[in-house]
Amino acid sequence: MTFLTPLFLLGTLAVAGPILFHLVRQATRDRVPFSSLEFLRAAPPRLDRRSRVEHWLLLLLRCAAIVLLGLGFARPFLKGVTNALPGTVEARRVVVLLDTSASLQRPGVWDRALERVRHHLRNQAGIQDLALVTFDRTPRVVVPFTDWRNAPPDTRTALVEQRLVGLAPGWGDTRLDTALQAGLDLLGESVGGPPPVDRELIVVSDLQEGSRTESLQTTEWPKGVRVVLDGVQSDRPGNAGIELLTGDDATPEASSNGVRVRIVNSPDATADRFEIAWQSGTSTTRVGTPMAVQVTPGQSRVVSLPRPTAPGADRIVLGGDAAGFDNTVFVTARPTNAVALRYVGVATDRTSRAPLYFLERALPERGTPPVVWMQQSADATALGGFQTFWKLTVVAAPPSPAVTDSIRSQVDQGATALVLANTPEAVNRLGALLGIADLTGTAEAQPGGSLLVDIDFRHPLFAPFADPRFSDFSRMRIWKPMRIDPARIPGAKVLARLDSGGPGLLEVPMGRGRVVIVPWGWSPADSQWVLSTKFVPFLMALLDASGALPSDRASTLAVGDPLPMPSSAEGSARELELPSGNRVPAPTSGANFTATTTPGIHRLFGEGPVREWAVNVAPSESRTAATVSGVLDALGVPLRERSAAEVSQTPTPAVQAAVETEGRQKLWRWFLAATLLILVVETLAAGWAARRSKRTREGQTP
Amino acid sequence: MKIRHLEWRARSVVEGFWAGLHRSPYHGFSAEFTEYRAYTPGDDLRHVDWRVFGRSDRHVIRKFEEETNLRCLLLVDQSRSMAYGSTGHTKADYAATLAATLARFLHQQGDAVGLLSFDQRVRDYLPPRHRASHLRQITLALEKPAGGTATDLVSPLRRVGELVRQRGRVVMISDFLAPLEALDRVLGQLVAAGQEVTLFRVLDPREIAFDFKTATLFEDVETGRTLHIDPDAVRQEYLDRFRAHAEALNGLARRLGIACHTVPTTQPLETLLLDVLRARSSGPACHRSASAIGR
Numbered sequence: 001m002t003f004l005t006p007l008f009l010l011g012t013l014a015v016a017g018p019i020l021f022h023l024v025r026q027a028t029r030d031r032v033p034f035s036s037l038e039f040l041r042a043a044p045p046r047l048d049r050r051s052r053v054e055h056w057l058l059l060l061l062r063c064a065a066i067v068l069l070g071l072g073f074a075r076p077f078l079k080g081v082t083n084a085l086p087g088t089v090e091a092r093r094v095v096v097l098l099d100t101s102a103s104l105q106r107p108g109v110w111d112r113a114l115e116r117v118r119h120h121l122r123n124q125a126g127i128q129d130l131a132l133v134t135f136d137r138t139p140r141v142v143v144p145f146t147d148w149r150n151a152p153p154d155t156r157t158a159l160v161e162q163r164l165v166g167l168a169p170g171w172g173d174t175r176l177d178t179a180l181q182a183g184l185d186l187l188g189e190s191v192g193g194p195p196p197v198d199r200e201l202i203v204v205s206d207l208q209e210g211s212r213t214e215s216l217q218t219t220e221w222p223k224g225v226r227v228v229l230d231g232v233q234s235d236r237p238g239n240a241g242i243e244l245l246t247g248d249d250a251t252p253e254a255s256s257n258g259v260r261v262r263i264v265n266s267p268d269a270t271a272d273r274f275e276i277a278w279q280s281g282t283s284t285t286r287v288g289t290p291m292a293v294q295v296t297p298g299q300s301r302v303v304s305l306p307r308p309t310a311p312g313a314d315r316i317v318l319g320g321d322a323a324g325f326d327n328t329v330f331v332t333a334r335p336t337n338a339v340a341l342r343y344v345g346v347a348t349d350r351t352s353r354a355p356l357y358f359l360e361r362a363l364p365e366r367g368t369p370p371v372v373w374m375q376q377s378a379d380a381t382a383l384g385g386f387q388t389f390w391k392l393t394v395v396a397a398p399p400s401p402a403v404t405d406s407i408r409s410q411v412d413q414g415a416t417a418l419v420l421a422n423t424p425e426a427v428n429r430l431g432a433l434l435g436i437a438d439l440t441g442t443a444e445a446q447p448g449g450s451l452l453v454d455i456d457f458r459h460p461l462f463a464p465f466a467d468p469r470f471s472d473f474s475r476m477r478i479w480k481p482m483r484i485d486p487a488r489i490p491g492a493k494v495l496a497r498l499d500s501g502g503p504g505l506l507e508v509p510m511g512r513g514r515v516v517i518v519p520w521g522w523s524p525a526d527s528q529w530v531l532s533t534k535f536v537p538f539l540m541a542l543l544d545a546s547g548a549l550p551s552d553r554a555s556t557l558a559v560g561d562p563l564p565m566p567s568s569a570e571g572s573a574r575e576l577e578l579p580s581g582n583r584v585p586a587p588t589s590g591a592n593f594t595a596t597t598t599p600g601i602h603r604l605f606g607e608g609p610v611r612e613w614a615v616n617v618a619p620s621e622s623r624t625a626a627t628v629s630g631v632l633d634a635l636g637v638p639l640r641e642r643s644a645a646e647v648s649q650t651p652t653p654a655v656q657a658a659v660e661t662e663g664r665q666k667l668w669r670w671f672l673a674a675t676l677l678i679l680v681v682e683t684l685a686a687g688w689a690a691r692r693s694k695r696t697r698e699g700q701t702p
Numbered sequence: 703m704k705i706r707h708l709e710w711r712a713r714s715v716v717e718g719f720w721a722g723l724h725r726s727p728y729h730g731f732s733a734e735f736t737e738y739r740a741y742t743p744g745d746d747l748r749h750v751d752w753r754v755f756g757r758s759d760r761h762v763i764r765k766f767e768e769e770t771n772l773r774c775l776l777l778v779d780q781s782r783s784m785a786y787g788s789t790g791h792t793k794a795d796y797a798a799t800l801a802a803t804l805a806r807f808l809h810q811q812g813d814a815v816g817l818l819s820f821d822q823r824v825r826d827y828l829p830p831r832h833r834a835s836h837l838r839q840i841t842l843a844l845e846k847p848a849g850g851t852a853t854d855l856v857s858p859l860r861r862v863g864e865l866v867r868q869r870g871r872v873v874m875i876s877d878f879l880a881p882l883e884a885l886d887r888v889l890g891q892l893v894a895a896g897q898e899v900t901l902f903r904v905l906d907p908r909e910i911a912f913d914f915k916t917a918t919l920f921e922d923v924e925t926g927r928t929l930h931i932d933p934d935a936v937r938q939e940y941l942d943r944f945r946a947h948a949e950a951l952n953g954l955a956r957r958l959g960i961a962c963h964t965v966p967t968t969q970p971l972e973t974l975l976l977d978v979l980r981a982r983s984s985g986p987a988c989h990r991s992a993s994a995i996g997r
Binding site: 031032033034035036037038039040041042043044 | 783784786793877879906909914917918919920921922923924925927928929930931932935936939940943944947
């Protein structure tokens with residue numbers, strides 16, 4: 001018999017205790033009172049070995065209990081016996097979740113993570129199924145259960161090692177919740193039978209503060225599943241990161257002067273002096289003057305870095321931080337991802353009478369979103385072979401047949417056309433667009449102007465005004481409306497009426513798109529519409545309803561975010577240039593480009609201007625303090641953290657084998673059971689002996 | 703000893719003994735005559751018998767009603783050694799019952815009875831009187847538990863010599879488990895002063911026989927001293943020394959001509975009183991109870 005923790009055998013020395021107590025008790029046990037010791041002299045009982053220990057059985061039982069307890073704690077096992085005792089093997093299913101997020105690029109972290117995975121591979125005792133899953137933003141199964149099971153037991157380690165060779169930390173952010181849920185799903189899978197009861201998720205990660213854990217709030221953890229957090233740390237503590245501020249964070253004033261960035265310094269950092277500078281993609285030299293920034297550890301600071309005058313600068317680099325994975329932020333050239341819309345009108349009319357004048361002011365190029373109005377002459381007789389797909393077309397003048405055909409085909413494909421039918425001719429052309437012959441309208445000006453009534457506030461175009469605070473259209477007068485008979489337009493839906501009786505706004509579905517008919521003009525001479533407070537919200541609702549608003553409102557995206565491909569005409573060929581310089585075919589319109597695996601500028605070449613997206617490392621990756629375990633604990637994740645002793649000592653193969661053998665045999669259980677049994681017998685025997693000696697004493701004591 | 707209350711216990715002994723006494727030839731050693739005489743001016747009004755006045759309309763002086771011809775002082779040992787007992791009651795219980803019985807017996811005869819209890823010092827002193835309430839006070843004093851860490855036989859007797867000037871009787875109840883050296887002199891002084899001294903030596907049967915079986919730790923109930931003792935080894939020696947001590951006491955009594963009764967706590971009190979009366983009639987001597995040592 002061999003012992004796993006032989007030091008506990010020293011505990012058996014406590015057997016001296018009962019022996020001593022048995023001898024000592026003999027001498028000092030009971031006292032018999034007597035009236036006077038005057039006539040007595042001391043005559044101690046004769047001390048021979050036989051007479052000193054009274055209760056041999058009790059002594060033996062007590063000694064045996066202590067010895068067995070000591071042996072049990074020493075974790076005994078039989079070396080030659082490899083077969084497990086019945087019922088002692090507990091099959092385990094293990095999923096190793098290996099973090100490959102960008103923060104693992106810090107010095108030394110990835111090597112340590114691989115070492116920890118290898119350590120868990122060595123400790124295969126009782127593992128029935130093992131799967132290796134890497135995760136950053138999305139989990140990826142590297143070694144599924146089936147591969148592990150199908151491989152011969154002695155080649156399993158090599159199999160996983162082989163798969164580990166090709167792995168490296170990427171640029172994605174850490175979505176620990178998704179990874180844990182994927183691991184949980186894997187643990188619950190049936191692989192040739194029901195899953196074992198004992199299931200373990202081993203998370204090898206830097207356990208950074210920026211890990212996402214939100215969706216774990218609703219996760220139910222089945223019984224028998226435990227999560228082992230195996231944290232790995234960097235050689236150098238601390239990390240600083242740079243983040244591009246966009247959207248609400250960046251004021252228009254700042255964005256006009258430069259680019260606002262936030263520099264974050266972690267609490268355990270040692271450095272507090274950094275500098276930021278523009279850099280071009282083609283060379284590593286800095287462009288312009290670097291800016292020195294001081295950020296105390298645990299704090300962040302927002303600075304505005306002016307754009308350089310020299311072209312080509314597309315990134316801002318943070319200097320002074322050792323962990324370089326999050327020290328570069330890519331910035332697209334301005335204006336970024338403006339929404340392009342088509343305006344069909346009189347090309348020469350740019351006066352304040354033309355609707356374009358008001359459209360350009362309501363939705364300016366530097367607004368949010370930036371909107372570029374592409375003008376098209378209404379009387380163009382021929383359009384080129386290459387046509388951009390416009391999600392929204394505003395028709396402010398009667399279009400020529402060629403333009404009408406273009407509008408109709410795009411509406412059929414899903415575009416939206418807003419037609420101002422404020423003249424009989426415009427109504428006539430509208431009929432041509434809708435395919436209705438002889439569609440006519442009559443001007444019906446009434447003194448004092450008409451008002452919009454019976455507005456359908458449930459419709460998306462008027463939904464922004466549904467609140468009673470904004471639903472008052474009684475101050476907006478229309479001087480020269482046209483009366484169109486809605487009955488003549490199949491499928492037309494009247495969204496609002498004029499108080500004079502005619503329709504105020506119509507919507508006509510056509511193909512996959514729709515035509516919105518406004519039977520009154522937008523110039524101030526025709527109506528008060530463009531001057532009213534309802535105009536801009538209406539246009540925004542129109543943009544929203546037409547799908548013209550880009551889904552990527554922010555001009556910067558994180559690695560792994562999909563690039564929303566703008567709509568294009570069918571059949572047009574587009575190419576997407578990746579940060580590496582390679583060009584890949586862009587997905588068709590409406591689909592997203594999802595393979596944003598590297599930070600950098602992604603450019604879309606094809607029709608129209610080149611579109612750019614800056615893809616950066618997610619700012620959350622810069623928060624590298626290893627504090628997520630507390631969050632997981634609070635979320636009810638059944639954690640079992642690796643102890644410091646486990647971290648520091650890596651057992652030798654011999655010790656590992658001994659641990660495994662002992663773990664299978666578990667002889668300590670029998671020793672413990674025997675100890676308990678002996679203690680029960682000892683209790684009964686002691687009770688019997690106590691009763692007997694009490695009877696004896698009663699015969700002696702008065 | 704089965705009756706818990708000391709006063710009732712003493713009364714039951716005395717009544718039983720009194721009933722048997724009428725058939726005894728030794729009764730009436732202290733019968734007292736009470737006299738009335740006519741009131742004369744100048745007599746203390748406290749001595750007028752108002753009951754007679756109520757019945758006969760005559761003023762009569764009650765004379766010698768409370769006087770007695772015998773004054774007896776009971777000396778009772780209440781040291782802790784008396785708290786030992788192996789028969790269901792302690793020596794102190796037995797001694798208290800004996801004292802209470804004697805007090806009641808003497809009271810019924812019309813004698814004045816007093817009490818002096820002691821351990822290593824005098825605890826209570828009630829001078830001899832003949833009143834019903836006095837008997838009660840004696841009983842209360844006797845009911846006090848044993849105390850003290852030693853037994854001093856000399857000082858109480860010396861104190862008696864100082865307190866009691868009139869001739870009378872002194873009854874000392876103790877286990878006499880104490881040095882006897884100075885006892886000789888002080889008892890001699892009492893006897894010389896005209897006191898009739900009687901000693902009752904109360905002992906537990908185990909003290910007499912020392913019939914312990916197993917080796918164990920013996921604890922002195924008085925001093926708390928402990929000794930490891932194998933009874934078989936020391937029994938004979940103990941008995942010899944115990945007997946020598948008893949002999950010394952008896953010899954002392956004989957020399958001084960005082961009565962000394964050795965009383966095991968198993969002896970019924972009625973028979974003890976009878977023995978005492980019989981012995982008194984036959985003159986002072988030291989006596990052993992029928993169940994005492996020596997068998």
